[in-house]
Amino acid sequence: MKKVIILIVVAVVVGLLAYFGWKIVKGSGSSVESELIEFAIPDTDKIDRVVITDNFGRIMDLRRQKGSDKWTDKDGGCISQEGVFYILDACKKIEFKGYLTDNSVETHRKMMLSQHTKVEYFMNGKWHKTWYVGPASPDHLGQVMLLESAEQGLSDKPVIMSIKGMYGIIEPRFYADPLKWRCTQIFELNPKDIKKVDVNFPLQPARSFSVERLGAGDQFSVRQQNIPLPAVDTQYVMLYLNKFKKIHYEMPNYLLNATQIDSLKKSSPFCVLKIDLQNGKSERIRMFRIASETPQVNELGQPVTYEVDRFWAELTNGEIVKCQYFVFDPLTLGHMYFPLDLKSLDLNNYEVKSPDQYKK
Numbered sequence: 202m203k204k205v206i207i208l209i210v211v212a213v214v215v216g217l218l219a220y221f222g223w224k225i226v227k228g229s230g231s232s233v234e235s236e237l238i239e240f241a242i243p244d245t246d247k248i249d250r251v252v253i254t255d256n257f258g259r260i261m262d263l264r265r266q267k268g269s270d271k272w273t274d275k276d277g278g279c280i281s282q283e284g285v286f287y288i289l290d291a292c293k294k295i296e297f298k299g300y301l302t303d304n305s306v307e308t309h310r311k312m313m314l315s316q317h318t319k320v321e322y323f324m325n326g327k328w329h330k331t332w333y334v335g336p337a338s339p340d341h342l343g344q345v346m347l348l349e350s351a352e353q354g355l356s357d358k359p360v361i362m363s364i365k366g367m368y369g370i371i372e373p374r375f376y377a378d379p380l381k382w383r384c385t386q387i388f389e390l391n392p393k394d395i396k397k398v399d400v401n402f403p404l405q406p407a408r409s410f411s412v413e414r415l416g417a418g419d420q421f422s423v424r425q426q427n428i429p430l431p432a433v434d435t436q437y438v439m440l441y442l443n444k445f446k447k448i449h450y451e452m453p454n455y456l457l458n459a460t461q462i463d464s465l466k467k468s469s470p471f472c473v474l475k476i477d478l479q480n481g482k483s484e485r486i487r488m489f490r491i492a493s494e495t496p497q498v499n500e501l502g503q504p505v506t507y508e509v510d511r512f513w514a515e516l517t518n519g520e521i522v523k524c525q526y527f528v529f530d531p532l533t534l535g536h537m538y539f540p541l542d543l544k545s546l547d548l549n550n551y552e553v554k555s556p557d558q559y560k561k
Contacts, residue, residue, distance in 0.1 A: 237348040237356035240332060242292040242322060250323035251288060256316060259377035263288075279384030287374045292322070294365040298343040301359060309345050309359050312336060317347075318375045327351075335359060337370045344371040385449040387516065388484070390476070392442035397477040400533050403469060407545045410535040412438060425541050437538040444531045445476070450514065450522040457513075462521050465489055465513060472533055487515040488529070 242248060249265040262275035263285060272285045301309055313335040320332040333347035343363040349355040364371055376382075395414065402408040406426055413422045421438045423430045457465065470487040477483045490507035497509050514524045535541050 238297040240295045240348050245289040245292050247324040252321040253375050253377045254319040255377040261377040280382045291374050296365050298361040298363040306358050320375050334372050383453050388445045388448040390445040394479050396479050399475045401473045423539050441538045450524045452523050454521045484517045489513040
């Protein structure tokens with residue numbers, strides 16, 4: 202019995218000595234090297250700010266709006282919510298993949314001095330952790346990273362991290378390029394806020410139509426080429442107006458230079474969409490075909506000379522962006538909701554001038 206008691210006492214003493222030794226080393230600023238691997242932040246709901254700094258000195262400061270899941274830039278401007286989703290997803294799913302070999306630690310440490318993306322996380326308004334995202338791991342199935350945390354300070358050695366359930370590098374999720382963060386939202390409108398929608402096809406007037414709210418209620422007038430339709434189904438009107446709740450463009454303009462943009466704006470749009478709001482403001486989208494260098498076939502199997510999936514659009518503020526027909530067709534194809542008379546259009550949706558001549 203005495204031997205058991207002695208063994209217990211010895212174990213307790215050794216444990217206490219080890220604990221106080223660790224505290225002394227930590228508190229004395231010792232140079233003992235560490236490899237921190239606790240990158241994960243499981244409770245992402247408490248993250249309210251993320252600051253990304255890249256190699257070019259560009260900084261993207263992302264802020265969560267109080268009491269909301271919506272994120273903005275530091276000035277409250279709209280940003281891509283999808284980009285934030287992938288960052289928070291990484292916080293939850295990041296995991297330790299392995300250590301660097303002793304021979305490569307110093308090489309990667311020096312490499313990360315000039316090649317890294319800094320990602321700072323704040324929780325409840327206070328700095329929590331910083332990830333230093335370096336180059337890809339030698340097998341390109343992970344990322345060389347360094348961790349700094351409020352509790353443990355800065356790690357001495359980088360380690361290899363990966364995203365659970367994903368093969369590949371992590372770095373593409375973190376960027377400070379403002380173009381990539383630009384908000385793609387065009388419309389986020391409630392039907393009750395819409396006073397009038399006017400869709401005009403300059404080269405195909407038979408396709409032009411408008412929907413106008415009469416008074417403050419749910420009575421509407423639908424017109425084709427400014428001629429009122431004899432009967433309007435309110436359910437179809439509401440179905441149409443609900444399509445304006447979530448409209449985004451695909452990507453900002455990376456291709457056209459200033460001269461090309463000016464030329465595009467001076468050309469004839471194939472469609473102009475205008476929305477008058479109840480608050481007196483208005484939105485306007487001018488849509489332009491994108492010429493195709495290769496033969497294209499539209500949804501009816503007819504040959505056309507333009508891209509059938511995407512088009513250029515000029516937004517209300519004059520910005521040029523690329524959009525998808527798939528997104529805008531529900532807003533511009535009025536015959537999907539209303540009994541429009543399209544007898545003057547051929548199968549290619551071009552206005553018929555003569556039996557053997559089409560306006561293209």
